[in-house]
Amino acid sequence: MTAAPTAAAPRHSRIIDLLRGAPILGPVAALILACIFFATQTDRFLSGANFSLILQQVMVVGTLAIGQELVILTGGIDLSNGMIMALSSVLTTGLIANSGVHPFLAVVLGLAVCVAFGVLNGWLTTAIGLPPFIVTLGTFNIAYALVRIYTTATITSVPDSLLFFGNTFSIGSTEITYGSILMLVLFAIAWLVLGSTRAGRSVYAVGDNPEAARLAGIRTSRVLVGVYAMAALSYGIAGLLLVARTGVGDPQAGQTGNLDSITAVVLGGTSLLGGRGQIMGALVGALIVGVFRNGLQLMGVGSIYQVLITGILVILAVSVDYLSHRAK
Amino acid sequence: MTATTATPQGKVLLEMKDIGKSFPDVKALQGVSLSVREGEVLALLGENGAGKSTLIKILSGAYTKDEGEIFFEGQPVTIRSPQDAQDLGISTIYQESNLAKDLTVAENIFLGRLPAKGLLVDWETVRKKSREILDRLGATISVDAIVSTLSVAEQQLVEISKSLNRKTRILIMDEPSAVLGESDLERLFQVVRSLQAEGIGIIYISHRMREIFELADEVTVLKDGRFVGTRRVADVTMDELVRLIIGRDLEDVFPRREVVPGEVLLEVKNLRRARLVHDVSFQLRAGEILGFAGITGSGRTEVVRAIFGADAHGGEMRISGKPYRASSPTEAIRRGIALVNEDRKAHGLFLKLDVTVNTTIAALKGLCRAGFIQRAKEKALVQKLIQDLRIKTPGASSIVLNMSGGNQQKVIISRWLAIDTRILIMDEPTRGIDVGSKSEIYQIMNELTKRGVGIIMISSELPEVLGMSDRILVMREGTIVGELARADASEEAIMKRAVGGDLAQGAAARA
Numbered sequence: 109m110t111a112a113p114t115a116a117a118p119r120h121s122r123i124i125d126l127l128r129g130a131p132i133l134g135p136v137a138a139l140i141l142a143c144i145f146f147a148t149q150t151d152r153f154l155s156g157a158n159f160s161l162i163l164q165q166v167m168v169v170g171t172l173a174i175g176q177e178l179v180i181l182t183g184g185i186d187l188s189n190g191m192i193m194a195l196s197s198v199l200t201t202g203l204i205a206n207s208g209v210h211p212f213l214a215v216v217l218g219l220a221v222c223v224a225f226g227v228l229n230g231w232l233t234t235a236i237g238l239p240p241f242i243v244t245l246g247t248f249n250i251a252y253a254l255v256r257i258y259t260t261a262t263i264t265s266v267p268d269s270l271l272f273f274g275n276t277f278s279i280g281s282t283e284i285t286y287g288s289i290l291m292l293v294l295f296a297i298a299w300l301v302l303g304s305t306r307a308g309r310s311v312y313a314v315g316d317n318p319e320a321a322r323l324a325g326i327r328t329s330r331v332l333v334g335v336y337a338m339a340a341l342s343y344g345i346a347g348l349l350l351v352a353r354t355g356v357g358d359p360q361a362g363q364t365g366n367l368d369s370i371t372a373v374v375l376g377g378t379s380l381l382g383g384r385g386q387i388m389g390a391l392v393g394a395l396i397v398g399v400f401r402n403g404l405q406l407m408g409v410g411s412i413y414q415v416l417i418t419g420i421l422v423i424l425a426v427s428v429d430y431l432s433h434r435a436k
Numbered sequence: 437m438t439a440t441t442a443t444p445q446g447k448v449l450l451e452m453k454d455i456g457k458s459f460p461d462v463k464a465l466q467g468v469s470l471s472v473r474e475g476e477v478l479a480l481l482g483e484n485g486a487g488k489s490t491l492i493k494i495l496s497g498a499y500t501k502d503e504g505e506i507f508f509e510g511q512p513v514t515i516r517s518p519q520d521a522q523d524l525g526i527s528t529i530y531q532e533s534n535l536a537k538d539l540t541v542a543e544n545i546f547l548g549r550l551p552a553k554g555l556l557v558d559w560e561t562v563r564k565k566s567r568e569i570l571d572r573l574g575a576t577i578s579v580d581a582i583v584s585t586l587s588v589a590e591q592q593l594v595e596i597s598k599s600l601n602r603k604t605r606i607l608i609m610d611e612p613s614a615v616l617g618e619s620d621l622e623r624l625f626q627v628v629r630s631l632q633a634e635g636i637g638i639i640y641i642s643h644r645m646r647e648i649f650e651l652a653d654e655v656t657v658l659k660d661g662r663f664v665g666t667r668r669v670a671d672v673t674m675d676e677l678v679r680l681i682i683g684r685d686l687e688d689v690f691p692r693r694e695v696v697p698g699e700v701l702l703e704v705k706n707l708r709r710a711r712l713v714h715d716v717s718f719q720l721r722a723g724e725i726l727g728f729a730g731i732t733g734s735g736r737t738e739v740v741r742a743i744f745g746a747d748a749h750g751g752e753m754r755i756s757g758k759p760y761r762a763s764s765p766t767e768a769i770r771r772g773i774a775l776v777n778e779d780r781k782a783h784g785l786f787l788k789l790d791v792t793v794n795t796t797i798a799a800l801k802g803l804c805r806a807g808f809i810q811r812a813k814e815k816a817l818v819q820k821l822i823q824d825l826r827i828k829t830p831g832a833s834s835i836v837l838n839m840s841g842g843n844q845q846k847v848i849i850s851r852w853l854a855i856d857t858r859i860l861i862m863d864e865p866t867r868g869i870d871v872g873s874k875s876e877i878y879q880i881m882n883e884l885t886k887r888g889v890g891i892i893m894i895s896s897e898l899p900e901v902l903g904m905s906d907r908i909l910v911m912r913e914g915t916i917v918g919e920l921a922r923a924d925a926s927e928e929a930i931m932k933r934a935v936g937g938d939l940a941q942g943a944a945a946r947a
């Protein structure tokens with residue numbers, strides 16, 4: 109036993125413990141490092157306009173990730189989210205354009221269909237006890253089919269009122285989209301609810317140990333159905349943001365929404381086993397992906413390499429998380 | 437009995453010298469030494485969080501030490517992994533079972549080391565050798581039984597067999613008796629003694645003082661991660677030992693019970709659960725401590741889980757005269773019932789969450805204003821409970837997973853002290869809790885009853901049942917077979933009813 113490892117061991121584990129105690133620190137550090145890196149590579153990166161663009165680029169995935177985070181915290185997973193988003197955006201725009209429904213009513217109907225899907229997901233996982241992976245794989249396909257049955261053509265005549273969240277306002281010389289602000293507000297609400305209410309605590313408790321949660325008086329089925337329903341509501345809102353950003357109701361949209369949102373959640377330091385993670389981690393995770401895509405693009409790297417690097421990032425992030433939890 | 441031989445004999449097998457180990461925020465061990473001889477039982481004692489489990493985890497290769505040296509038969513050795521420990525012949529039986537529950541007894545005993553005959557597993561040898569090992573322990577369980585169908589005591593025998601199937605010179609047992617009832621203890625003792633006779637050195641951790649005097653040759657005591665001392669058991673008294681462990685005299689373990697039970701709080705009539713509970717009826721009064729005795733598997737846990745609404749059941753219940761339907765734990769808690777579960781890991785703790793969340797999870801309703809948790813109020817409550825129960829933790833935001841077993845148990849108890857309960861049900865409440873803290877928990881129970889709380893306490897520790905209960909119900913095979921007033925209760929009286937018939941003779945003789 110030489111002196112060196114003895115001295116090094118506690119310091120090493122202190123960093124690990126810091127990461128363990130505040131799992132969001134790692135992702136934040138990664139985000140900052142990525143920003144510094146790209147700032148040194150291209151001078152177009154470090155500008156208000158570019159950051160606003162990044163926010164705008166991640167607002168749809170970020171909003172999807174809010175719901176995904178909630179579901180993953182309970183120890184589940186939601187593969188259906190991108191398709192639920194597509195269904196809501198196609199249905200809302202379609203009702204307005206093809207059936208002449210009032211935009212407000214159409215939005216409400218679109219969101220209601222999403223919530224119904226969420227309740228279905230939650231009910232199947234709790235009442236029948238099916239694994240969330242299977243249930244949401246099923247509803248993914250159902251929602252996909254419903255979209256295609258409803259329309260195969262892109263819905264282009266979208267009223268201005270639905271495009272509001274794509275509009276911008278300016279702070280100084282920087283233009284910011286209302287949609288990215290909406291995403292940030294949704295994150296803030298989710299953060300408040302998860303951190304400071306009974307419902308939020310219940311989500312963590314159910315994710316950590318469902319039986320112990322039940323025996324502590326928590327109505328676990330209600331919590332789970334509620335989580336899937338709220339998650340689906342966030343997918344519906346993501347659908348509205350998507351319409352606002354693209355200006356159309358696109359039946360092809362959302363097919364990689366599940367994997368993209370899981371990527372954001374995982375990069376944000378949330379454990380796929382449930383019970384451990386922070387909602388703001390999902391925001392940071394989404395931003396990390398956004399910054400890499402944006403930065404690499406500015407550097408002129410092809411989009412397929414951006415995907416490649418995202419893949420590497422995910423594996424790296426999970427390895428760090430895994431090693432820090434295995435280390436004694 | 438030959439358990440307490442006066443003079444040390446046998447050569448020293450293992451020595452640990454000046455062991456140190458730090459975790460972030462905690463210096464778990466500092467300058468700790470111990471030694472074990474061939475054929476000797478060394479009891480490792482100390483309060484909750486003293487560092488006992490950490491020390492043996494260093495020995496078994498689960499943790500690596502920061503400082504100190506380990507000698508095996510006089511030679512310095514390095515243990516960096518469980519494999520290293522196994523190679524030296526050090527086997528460990530952790531408190532949490534490490535068995536593959538869906539495999540058979542024989543498969544578990546040979547797990548990871550199945551002998552081959554050509555390309556196939558040599559099942560004949562597996563079954564034959566397993567039988568031999570079980571016989572050596574005097575165990576009658578079938579080698580083909582699926583482990584999950586065995587009782588906890590039998591599973592423990594399988595664990596011991598598994599370690600005996602490897603070369604074992606040192607056997608470490610971390611609170612093996614915590615999961616056992618009084619009647620299974622005797623078998624464990626016999627096994628330990630026979631291993632001792634084979635020359636195996638044994639390190640035995642327990643909080644039950646009586647066992648130490650019955651089983652151990654020597655004790656090593658730790659306190660706050662430091663070495664306090666080593667004594668021959670023959671040379672110390674119970675009081676001296678307790679003083680070494682907690683650093684002060686322990687006046688009375690049990691408080692004087694002066695509360696006069698009031699009106700009937702809970703009335704249970706014909707409680708039934710398929711095959712497990714048959715027509716159980718009783719009453720609990722305000723301010724009363726009602727003890728439930730019986731061997732493990734006698735249906736006590738099943739009764740209280742039904743009352744708490746955790747499992748489906750039949751029968752009728754009333755709380756303060758009003759009908760009560762135990763439809764769910766949520767409903768039970770709403771009606772003022774709390775249950776400290778028997779299995780803290782599976783049914784109690786949120787291991788990855790912190791002390792605060794674990795403590796206040798059932799109390800949040802009262803801590804919320806306008807839907808939001810009042811942090812200051814919550815923090816004050818948790819701090820108070822940490823102090824009252826002397827929970828040892830670096831802070832309220834520490835993860836429960838890293839706490840010592842006894843401190844985890846205290847967290848579970850504190851969860852139910854955090855809310856206003858009228859009926860507190862405690863299933864093995866002091867499991868794994870040190871002598872000093874036990875006495876504090878008894879004190880708290882006593883205070884609660886003064887405020888009119890009725891307590892149902894299940895315990896397999898007879899001194900605890902006798903020391904705390906105003907009235908004792910004895911269960912056997914799912915029914916209540918006897919009721920004893922405090923004045924008439926004795927260990928013999930309880931065991932006679934708990935075991936029933938002829939078996940009672942042997943058990944009573946031991947007690």
Ligand SMILES: Nc1ncnc2c1ncn2[C@@H]1O[C@H](COP(=O)(O)OP(=O)(O)OP(=O)(O)O)[C@@H](O)[C@H]1O
Pocket residue numbers: 459460462463464482483484485486487488489490491828829838839840841842843868870
């Ligand atoms: N993995 C870990 N990370 C951080 N702290 C730890 C870890 N393991 C143990 N500790 C701390 O080390 C101290 C000693 O714990 P240990 O489990 O050895 O106690 P113990 O003597 O076995 O107590 P008990 O009688 O309650 O089982 C405690 O303060 C505990 O919180």
Ligand SMILES: [Mg+2]
Pocket residue numbers: 488489490610840841842
């Ligand atoms: Mg321990």
